[in-house]
Amino acid sequence: MSQPKVPVWVNLALIPFINIMLAFLVSALVILAIGENPIEAAGYLVYGAFGYEEGIGYTLYYATNLIFTGLAVSIAFKAGIFNIGGEGQAYIGGLGVGLVCLAVDQTMPFYVIVPLAIIGGAAFGAAWAYIPAYLSARRGSHVVITTIMFNFIASSLMVYLMVNWLKQEGRMSPNSRTFEESAWLPYMHEMLAAIGINIEQSPLNASFLWALICCVLIWGLVWHTRWGYQLRTVGTNATAAVYAGIDNGKVTIWVMLISGALAGFVGLNEIMGVHHSLLLNFTAGFGFAGIAVSLMGRNHPVGIILAAILFGALYQGGSELAFEIPSITPEIVVVIQGLVILFSGALEHMCKDRVEAFFTRTSAA
């Protein structure tokens, strides 16, 4: 029996669109329930995210984190692994970035620090993903449970390190010293000003460009290399992969290393780009948000960029919304995010099967 074909655009555009609309619909009901007008709220949200230059800057700044964590989750998904540990890997990756900056910012120039920090973030993030990956591949642990546990271990480790070792002398708050300016990533408004374009100030910085580069690299790696083919084979049919002579365990470990490294790059944006010092809780749930981004973006770099901008807009628009309508908290964005995960992840078959059935029926007729 040959499978009747469903038009490509249905899978790539229509189904994600229906899912996000369902999520928005339920969110609108929540806003109605607390006695506000959802259309007015949506207006503030869109204006806050895209209505002025600073807002766009913030949207893309949030999107930068989401591209990194979204790519991290999706490359693991491609190999059939659920890496729920993006939060911890981003945290430890940020530690790596911060340690590099603290170690060399007083002696090295900017163009040496940046590659070192990228390596530092990637190495620490990957190392944090390596242990669950190894335990999963070689000792049969469940990678989801292990990565969840590693999120908590990362969190405790960071508190310990910040409070006992990295805290600046004589300060109450557990922050490291501020890096020298040679270890600051340039802001987008500074870079554009240098070539004669003036935009408003925002936290958007050079790490956004690195996020885009990562998307291209991952696209090439997953879809245009022999190793990427192995990865996708393992993800589609692990048993077939074994018969094709692929070492599943090895693929698992390498995918998780890359996934952890990508998550670790959140540190570039937050630590090197914005805070310019090591601090606690800078990951702020972006690791988990990466799951929603990856589901929404259908595990493809282009989709992930679009989904990251969408969620970045929700984060930024949500702050604007909370400012304009004080009875709404920015947490409403978390609700929307959860609903997106529910509809496009857990309930994916609910719409997909019906829509596909509709199209196969009409094309057969």
Add this chain to the structure above:
Amino acid sequence: MFETLILILDATLRVSTPLILAALAGLFAERSGIVDIGLEGKILGAAFAAAAAAAVFGSAWIGLLFAIIASVALALIHGFACITHRGDHIVSGVAINTIVAGLTVTLGLDWFSQGGQTPALTGDARFTSITFPFADALADVPVIGLIYSELLSGHNILVYLAFAIVPFAVWIIYKTRFGLRLRAVGENPHAVDTAGISVAFIRYRAMIICGILCGLAGAYLSTAHNAGFLKDMSAGKGYIALAALIFGKWRPVPVMFACLLFGFLDAVAVRMQGVQVPGIGEVPVQAIEVLPYVLTVLLLAGFIGKAVAPKAVGRPYVKERG
């Protein structure tokens, strides 16, 4: 020294109670083949519902009722996604945790205008401690007096309930027809289906039990252990319960002991803050805090014993059609 030990054990009971309830909730879910990462969200949602209802109606019992309703509703959403629509159990659990984390604060701010918290609960709106008969009179008797009056007496009803549920859960799972079917569905749903029993119905019932138990755990947090709801007050308890479930190898009594162990570590961690241990120096609190997670990782990796999950756990069951 003896008094310190009693105080630590007393704190252990208090901290372990929500873990035991949540871990048993997870046990019913996982024994039926449903992975429930959403324990955390259900506890948080129930804690919010309990505190909100208790604040409005002034009764902890009405709070408990609403906690159970909220938690069962979340459990049924999880069931709807995983059982009816063959969705990924982990993704669904993450979705529920995320939705609840946002929704509790959103609704809390709108209803009570206290930045997402509920008003502080007093009087009948809280479960208060129950003093056993003669507890005060016996307090001065050496050893036994302290154990009776400090350790056993003086907890709220949910603490006693949690420990009473453990043997009840053993009875349901190992001695009843439902329990047999529940275990069978988690191991080999095809066999159960062949016997003419609905896999979906058993799993839905398991999710309802899971919801009720998480409801109790949440109500305990906000109306018994604390006096009101705070943002993110579940603070990872759902995940620790999940760890305890694995540590107890999906069996009620060992799971209870795992919860007591993790609760004990928590109670010790609080006591050890700033204390100098001879020969070691000050043990960082974080080192004790992470022990439950580290132990679970080691167990899962087979370094200390072996944890084998129910065979069909996490896999959607698709009924074969002729």
